[in-house]
Amino acid sequence: MPLLDARDVHGGYGGMNILNGVNMTIEADDIGVIVGPNGAGKSTMLKAVFGLLFVNQGQILLRGEPIHNLPPNQLVERGMGFVPQENNVFPSLTVKENLEMGAYLKPGNVKRMLDKVYGFFPPLFEKRHQPAGELSGGQRQMVAMGRALMAEPDVLLLDEPTAGLSPLYMNEILERVKEINAAGVGILMVEQNAKQALAIADKGFVLAAGQNRFTDTGAALLADPEVAKSFLGG
Amino acid sequence: MNELVFFINNVLVSGSVSGSIYAIGAVGVTLVFSIMRFAHFAHADMMTFGAFMVLLLTSVFPGAGAAFGVPTALVMLPLAMALTALLAVGIDRAFYKPLRAHGVKPIVLVIGSLGVTLMLQGLIRLFSGTGGQSLYVDDRKEIFRLALPIEGVRVPVVITEPQFYLFVLTIVAVVALHLFLSRSRLGKAMRAMSDNPDLAQASGINTNTIVAVTWVIVGGLAAIAGTLLSLDVTFKPDLSFFLLLPIFAAAIVGGVGRPYGAIAGGFVVGFAETLAVFNWSVMLRPFRDSLPEWLLQSGNLAFVGTEYKIVVPFFILVAILIWRPTGIFKGKVI
Numbered sequence: 001m002p003l004l005d006a007r008d009v010h011g012g013y014g015g016m017n018i019l020n021g022v023n024m025t026i027e028a029d030d031i032g033v034i035v036g037p038n039g040a041g042k043s044t045m046l047k048a049v050f051g052l053l054f055v056n057q058g059q060i061l062l063r064g065e066p067i068h069n070l071p072p073n074q075l076v077e078r079g080m081g082f083v084p085q086e087n088n089v090f091p092s093l094t095v096k097e098n099l100e101m102g103a104y105l106k107p108g109n110v111k112r113m114l115d116k117v118y119g120f121f122p123p124l125f126e127k128r129h130q131p132a133g134e135l136s137g138g139q140r141q142m143v144a145m146g147r148a149l150m151a152e153p154d155v156l157l158l159d160e161p162t163a164g165l166s167p168l169y170m171n172e173i174l175e176r177v178k179e180i181n182a183a184g185v186g187i188l189m190v191e192q193n194a195k196q197a198l199a200i201a202d203k204g205f206v207l208a209a210g211q212n213r214f215t216d217t218g219a220a221l222l223a224d225p226e227v228a229k230s231f232l233g234g
Numbered sequence: 235m236n237e238l239v240f241f242i243n244n245v246l247v248s249g250s251v252s253g254s255i256y257a258i259g260a261v262g263v264t265l266v267f268s269i270m271r272f273a274h275f276a277h278a279d280m281m282t283f284g285a286f287m288v289l290l291l292t293s294v295f296p297g298a299g300a301a302f303g304v305p306t307a308l309v310m311l312p313l314a315m316a317l318t319a320l321l322a323v324g325i326d327r328a329f330y331k332p333l334r335a336h337g338v339k340p341i342v343l344v345i346g347s348l349g350v351t352l353m354l355q356g357l358i359r360l361f362s363g364t365g366g367q368s369l370y371v372d373d374r375k376e377i378f379r380l381a382l383p384i385e386g387v388r389v390p391v392v393i394t395e396p397q398f399y400l401f402v403l404t405i406v407a408v409v410a411l412h413l414f415l416s417r418s419r420l421g422k423a424m425r426a427m428s429d430n431p432d433l434a435q436a437s438g439i440n441t442n443t444i445v446a447v448t449w450v451i452v453g454g455l456a457a458i459a460g461t462l463l464s465l466d467v468t469f470k471p472d473l474s475f476f477l478l479l480p481i482f483a484a485a486i487v488g489g490v491g492r493p494y495g496a497i498a499g500g501f502v503v504g505f506a507e508t509l510a511v512f513n514w515s516v517m518l519r520p521f522r523d524s525l526p527e528w529l530l531q532s533g534n535l536a537f538v539g540t541e542y543k544i545v546v547p548f549f550i551l552v553a554i555l556i557w558r559p560t561g562i563f564k565g566k567v568i
Contacts, residue, residue: 087433
């Protein structure tokens with residue numbers, strides 16, 4: 001049974017549909033990457049999976065159970081973590097407090113998970129008593145991912161984790177995504193930096209106008225001349 | 235030296251008294267704003283309600299304090315805090331929650347809270363009558379006179395019993411609030427929700443729970459502040475008229491949404507008020523010989539008359555909104 005299975009998802013804001021039938025399947029050890037042009041519905045799809053957008057047709061299943069239109073806090077309980085693209089930290093809380101908030105529903109895990117997250121992101125340990133709002137963009141992204149990991153999710157949704165970061169930090173974050181995945185967390189992420197992201201992807205989904213255009217392994221999509229020409233800038 | 239004691243009694247003590255009450259009041263206003271993003275005008279009436287609950291309970295069990303050696307009103311305070319917290323949660327469920335569920339603009343909630351103000355005032359007046367009543371129903375108000383061990387000082391420092399309890403309870407409330415916000419899981423979740431409500435929800439924090447907890451704390455603090463004020467002076471159903479402006483000024487001076495700022499702001503407003511109505515002519519007496527005649531002839535050298543005390547927070551409010559709208563601690567702009 002796939003970890004995450006989206007079938008023919010339609011949805012949008014206020015009667016206007018942005019998603020017009022998206023299909024996605026992620027296995028437990030997969031990194032799934034959603035790419036596509038602006039306005040294709042990439043982030044919208046991620047929000048639909050996390051219950052932030054009303055799904056009016058189709059199904060989203062987590063380990064076979066329908067989860068579409070459940071409130072986010074219930075999805076966190078069921079093992080889903082979400083890292084928004086913007087405003088993804090609590091700026092006046094310290095790094096450590098930010099991470100603790102991630103484990104809000106599992107307070108017994110805090111100590112063990114803190115060690116684990118500091119292991120993934122050593123800079124966070126050094127800055128643990130500093131307010132998250134004072135960190136650089138890349139470190140803030142680490143806090144955001146760390147916060148989501150604190151709840152021990154089975155699947156982590158990342159909305160453009162490398163947006164606005166320098167190439168150095170971009171590679172660093174993608175490396176961490178691979179490590180987190182290797183530690184047993186399924187990943188579904190939206191990326192603007194399509195080439196770099198597809199390079200680490202098990203599954204790639206190219207969306208356009210709210211529908212799947214191409215769905216294949218990351219390597220196959222990178223090798224496909226048509227995908228390269230239309231979506232990866234040649 | 236006697237003039238110094240006069241200064242202590244009239245500025246230090248009374249400034250700390252009003253400062254403490256404004257501080258606890260302003261913390262409530264700021265907490266509601268940081269969680270629900272609206273200016274809660276009915277806060278001062280929650281303070282009156284808390285004091286009224288103490289008055290009711292004290293009238294029913296006038297002798298209860300004697301068993302503990304403290305005024306009965308203080309024994310009744312925890313119960314009144316619980317009742318006021320219940321009222322606060324109830325008001326939220328009945329009036330503010332349905333408005334929030336409709337996704338209204340904050341100004342609609344502000345106007346709603348004005349309605350709650352009128353309703354609460356009417357209700358309190360209906361049961362308490364319109365006059366003032368002492369919370370010392372069956373106890374005697376002690377007055378402590380502390381003679382300073384300095385030669386030539388004839389005037390003692392005077393602190394009344396309710397003022398003493400006021401200082402103690404203010405310190406306890408501030409320390410408890412600090413520990414709650416910085417150490418407890420719920421307190422951190424409150425700060426998280428104040429920072430970023432969407433992310434708080436995405437972290438699994440149940441925002442309805444946080445809203446309810448906020449009202450419990452706000453109600454409890456309001457009851458403390460209202461009761462301490464009524465103990466120091468008297469209980470009146472229209473106490474809130476004299477509280478609303480200073481506590482909002484204090485919250486804005488401190489930076490809206492910043493609890494520690496609200497405490498600082500409360501003392502700034504309290505001391506500003508006290509210093510503005512203080513009669514400086516007494517302080518000039520020791521320098522009588524070296525000062526010009528015209529300065530000494532005036533018997534009252536206060537910046538404003540006591541009856542115009544309320545203009546001081548108003549002035550502070552206008553000044554801070556013009557020159558530093560985010561307040562001392564860089565809060566949000568209402």
